[in-house]
Amino acid sequence: MEAGIIGGGAMGLLYAAFLSRRHKITLYTNTEEQAAEINEKGAALLKEGVPGIHRFQASAQREYKEELLIITVKQFQLEPVLSVLASLRGRTLLFLQNGMSHVNALDQLTGHSIYTGTVSHGVSRESLREIRLNGIGQTVYAPFPEGMNSRLIQMLDSGDFPFVFQNDWYPVLAQKLLVNACINPLTGLLNVKNGELVENPRYFTMLKQVFEEVFPVLDLEDEHAHWKKVQEICSNTALNTSSMLQDLHNGRNTEIDSMTGYLLGQADEKGMYLPVTAFLYEAIKGLERDCRRRGKA
Numbered sequence: 001m002e003a004g005i006i007g008g009g010a011m012g013l014l015y016a017a018f019l020s021r022r023h024k025i026t027l028y029t030n031t032e033e034q035a036a037e038i039n040e041k042g043a044a045l046l047k048e049g050v051p052g053i054h055r056f057q058a059s060a061q062r063e064y065k066e067e068l069l070i071i072t073v074k075q076f077q078l079e080p081v082l083s084v085l086a087s088l089r090g091r092t093l094l095f096l097q098n099g100m101s102h103v104n105a106l107d108q109l110t111g112h113s114i115y116t117g118t119v120s121h122g123v124s125r126e127s128l129r130e131i132r133l134n135g136i137g138q139t140v141y142a143p144f145p146e147g148m149n150s151r152l153i154q155m156l157d158s159g160d161f162p163f164v165f166q167n168d169w170y171p172v173l174a175q176k177l178l179v180n181a182c183i184n185p186l187t188g189l190l191n192v193k194n195g196e197l198v199e200n201p202r203y204f205t206m207l208k209q210v211f212e213e214v215f216p217v218l219d220l221e222d223e224h225a226h227w228k229k230v231q232e233i234c235s236n237t238a239l240n241t242s243s244m245l246q247d248l249h250n251g252r253n254t255e256i257d258s259m260t261g262y263l264l265g266q267a268d269e270k271g272m273y274l275p276v277t278a279f280l281y282e283a284i285k286g287l288e289r290d291c292r293r294r295g296k297a
């Protein structure tokens, strides 16, 4: 099968490397420079320092030809991609962004079969063509706003790179958002790895404060189970530098608006006041500005 992956970052390179073992993949990059490097040398997946080279087509063109397109740009990079997709028809689109602000934009996109998903793979980008794999998880996807499972996405599923179908998109995205809204801004502000949030009793108190504020906004069931899950993810990813802290370290924009910013907007609509979350939002926006100005944290 032919599939296109839009966005040549950590996630896009990971999906291209794994899926190109069985499918004809085109990776749509942001720059000609990156496409040329990948076409010349292939993409390298580093695991415990050993590079595995993966070959697939890369292109900086914005003409997405494939019936199945997987979108792996960050939330704040979606706009130009969505305007190209709005001019196309009849594609199967899988959006893998963290956070939830893209959901409003997807409502406007017509003429396609749309799926949203969450990803629990851990990967970071080392260069234009190299990624470091910290752990393989799974892709959980669901039709948006509703529909059936996609034959094309099912074809991507494999034992060592699973795609798991769910009927209802909301709990899939909301659960991930809850986790990210608790872990990402705190690790960003405190400049600590994920595990510190459960190991340091003071940070643990802060984690609980954020959880208790944001949980009611999301209308999810079983608060106790979700609180346990947040703690488990901190422990299971104890040595991870969260994506938000990585972005701050690299002087890049973070996804705070699509996570904490989105939740504050929802809370506002419901007449709820989230002082701790609002404080975290301002802190990360301030750090973002500072780190961008300095180039790096």
Ligand SMILES: NC(=O)C1=CN([C@@H]2O[C@H](COP(=O)(O)OP(=O)(O)OC[C@H]3O[C@@H](n4cnc5c(N)ncnc54)[C@H](OP(=O)(O)O)[C@@H]3O)[C@@H](O)[C@H]2O)C=CC1
Binding pocket: 006, 007, 008, 009, 010, 011, 012, 028, 029, 030, 031, 072, 073, 074, 075, 077, 080, 081, 096, 097, 098, 099, 119, 120, 121, 122, 123, 124, 125, 243, 255
């Ligand atoms: N990395 C991870 O482990 C995880 C990531 N995610 C989510 O997946 C999404 C992607 O994350 P990640 O891969 O880490 O982010 P990256 O910033 O590494 O990748 C995004 C890539 O998209 C490129 N891009 C931007 N605009 C366009 C465009 N119009 N056309 C083609 N390419 C474009 C960017 O190019 P440029 O660099 O030039 O801006 C960049 O290479 C995020 O929402 C993230 O939250 C979820 C779970 C885990």
Ligand SMILES: CC(C)(CO)C(=O)C(=O)O
Binding pocket: 098, 179, 180, 183, 184, 194, 233, 237, 240, 241, 242, 243, 244
């Ligand atoms: C789950 C978590 C917090 C793992 O680091 C993540 O998704 C992120 O860093 O964005």
